[in-house]
Amino acid sequence: MISFLSKLINKRRWRIIRFYLMGWTSAFVFLSIVRGVGTEELGTLKFDFISGLMIAFTLGPIMGIGSAVAQILVEERVYKHVSIGRLLLINAIYSVLFIVLLIVIAYGVYELYFGVPIDIITFAFDTGSVAVYFYVIVVDLLLAIFRQVNLMLGEGNLFKLLRGxxxxxxxxxxxxxxxxxxxxxxxxxxxxxxxxxxxxxxxxxxxxxxxxxxxxxxxxxxxxxxxxxxxxxxxxxxxxxxxxxxxxxxxxxxxxxxxxxxxxxxxxxxxxxxxxxxxxxxxxxxxxxxxxxxxxxxxxxxxxxxxxxxxxxxxxxxxxxxxxxxxxxxxxxxxxxxxxxxxxxxxxxxxxxx
Incomplete structure (x- = not known):
């Protein structure tokens, strides 16, 4: 079993997983700080800062693993094997599926911790949800850009450059x-x-x-x-x-x-x-x-x-x-x-x- 896992998750794949785990967890923690400190929620569901952090540290790793798996599949199975038109179509489909996945997982996490008094459709289109979806798409784009820059400079060199x-x-x-x-x-x-x-x-x-x-x-x-x-x-x-x-x-x-x-x-x-x-x-x-x-x-x-x-x-x-x-x-x-x-x-x- 250990041998199988070591082959499945080699060092290169682990670096991708680690990058997206840290990236998405940090992104959701930042969102919790912005939404939970000194602001008031407009939607049906309202959370204090601590509750927001609980959700962030649960949702971040889950979405991080999902993004990492998608990135690994793109790099190893899709990129350079399809036309640019199909690649753009795949990216568009991925964005839609990513938001749907986020809604389902977030609804499940909220239900697990606090219970949700509304159905999943109402939850998906609750007040302020569009802004969250926009934030998620921007974060996903920024992480993809950082990944490409990291590949251009060589694995791990981007953060070494930033540290001087x-x-x-x-x-x-x-x-x-x-x-x-x-x-x-x-x-x-x-x-x-x-x-x-x-x-x-x-x-x-x-x-x-x-x-x-x-x-x-x-x-x-x-x-x-x-x-x-x-x-x-x-x-x-x-x-x-x-x-x-x-x-x-x-x-x-x-x-x-x-x-x-x-x-x-x-x-x-x-x-x-x-x-x-x-x-x-x-x-x-x-x-x-x-x-x-x-x-x-x-x-x-x-x-x-x-x-x-x-x-x-x-x-x-x-x-x-x-x-x-x-x-x-x-x-x-x-x-x-x-x-x-x-x-x-x-x-x-x-x-x-x-």
């Missing part, structure tokens, strides 16, 4: 992985710009599987993606290596889809390196969290050696020495001169240990 965590540059020890789509020029010439962009879009959507291995998706640069981990998280359970193989496994699983839609089977090669980098926020009118340091350049140069060394996954010897696993095999490729670096770098090729 990246205002002053600071050092972190991190692992970086550069992934590059192979034969990208040939794919672009054959497919054309629009369909090639759709190919890259689909590949990077599938790259989302890497977050299950604690990966943070740092950047997309053309047909290249950059993943990063805090050192401890990347080394734990060899997440930095498993992320790559889980991604390639997913691409292989969906090979028929790619073959049918794009007449190709996309394949990525990758390079990894670990070390100290500086992290800070940059930009005045467009904020971005940026990492600087030789570690990033080295990881990029290592990836650039994949074709020359005929390997799909390369990493530095220094990173390999920090990993401890029997699931992977390493082949020493020797000291390789990398562009822009004075000293040669010891590089290893990685493969799954059969």
């Amino acid at each position: 965590k990246f205002y002053t540059p600071r050092e972190e020890e991190r692992i970086f992985m550069f992934l590059d789509l192979q034969s990208s020029t040939a794919h672009a010439e054959r497919l054309g710009h629009v369909k090639y962009s759709m190919l890259v879009q689909d590949c990077f959507n599938d790259l989302g599987v890497a977050v299950e291995n604690e990966a943070e998706i740092y950047q997309y640069v053309g047909d290249e993606a950059v993943l990063t981990w805090k050192l401890k998280q990347g080394l734990q359970n060899e997440n930095c290596l498993r992320a790559y193989y889980n991604f390639t496994k997913l691409l292989h699983k969906k090979s028929e889809h790619y073959q049918k839609k794009y007449d190709c089977k996309p394949f990525f090669k990758a390079g990894l390196h670990a070390g100290i980098v500086t992290v800070t926020e940059v930009g005045k009118y467009k904020k971005e969290i940026a990492y600087h340091g030789d570690t990033i350049n080295t990881a990029a140069r290592i990836q650039g050696q994949c074709n020359a060394l005929e390997s799909e996954l390369l990493l530095s010897e220094s990173l390999k020495g920090q990993l401890n696993s029997n699931d992977f095999a390493y082949t020493t490729m020797g000291s390789i001169p990398l562009k822009g670096k004075k000293d040669k770098v010891e590089i290893c090729a990685v493969s799954l240990d059969s």
